[in-house]
Amino acid sequence: MKLGLRGWLSFSMAGLALVVAGLAMAISTGFAVRATVDASAARAKAMAQEAAVLSSRAASGLPAEEAEIAVGQDALLAGLFRSALVSDPTLIDLGVFNPAGRALAHSQPDQVGVIQDARPLLEQLTEGGVIAQTLRLVGPPRTYDEVVPLRAGDRTFGEVRVGVSTALLRAQLLEGIRAGL
Numbered sequence: 203m204k205l206g207l208r209g210w211l212s213f214s215m216a217g218l219a220l221v222v223a224g225l226a227m228a229i230s231t232g233f234a235v236r237a238t239v240d241a242s243a244a245r246a247k248a249m250a251q252e253a254a255v256l257s258s259r260a261a262s263g264l265p266a267e268e269a270e271i272a273v274g275q276d277a278l279l280a281g282l283f284r285s286a287l288v289s290d291p292t293l294i295d296l297g298v299f300n301p302a303g304r305a306l307a308h309s310q311p312d313q314v315g316v317i318q319d320a321r322p323l324l325e326q327l328t329e330g331g332v333i334a335q336t337l338r339l340v341g342p343p344r345t346y347d348e349v350v351p352l353r354a355g356d357r358t359f360g361e362v363r364v365g366v367s368t369a370l371l372r373a374q375l376l377e378g379i380r381a382g383l
Contacts, residue, residue: 273306
């Protein structure tokens with residue numbers, strides 16, 4: 203089949219349109235990845251700060267053992283945990299931990315009293331360029347923690363950990379990309 207000048211021009215224009223559309227999709231996806239990761243990290247940081255304030259308030263002026271009990275029984279903290287998981291689809295869990303890593307309060311009640319090993323820090327997910335972030339999101343599911351140390355007066359008595367799941371981030375990202383398409 204022989205193409206004339208008009209045929210080649212039409213074929214070239216269609217090819218160029220596909221290349222431009224592909225580039226636009228790649229750029230749009232990059233912006234979506236960055237926005238999704240950054241927004242989730244900002245929400246996790248805010249939630250960790252709020253949980254730290256509530257935990258420190260509950261433990262204020264109490265000896266270490268009583269402080270741990272008070273944090274575990276704080277109704278405001280428990281309410282924050284429930285509302286956080288409902289309002290943010292990328293958070294997998296929230297917890298207040300003593301220095302040994304034992305959960306004093308947790309968004310999953312069966313985890314209270316359980317020692318949880320430290321997970322990678324959330325800043326490891328947010329660092330790097332869009333390609334690095336995309337590779338982390340499409341790789342095996344992982345959970346990253348935003349960690350805020352807890353202080354009561356001049357002493358540190360534990361930390362707040364807010365877990366962000368790459369599997370949940372990926373689902374959020376795909377939902378945004380589908381809407382964009």
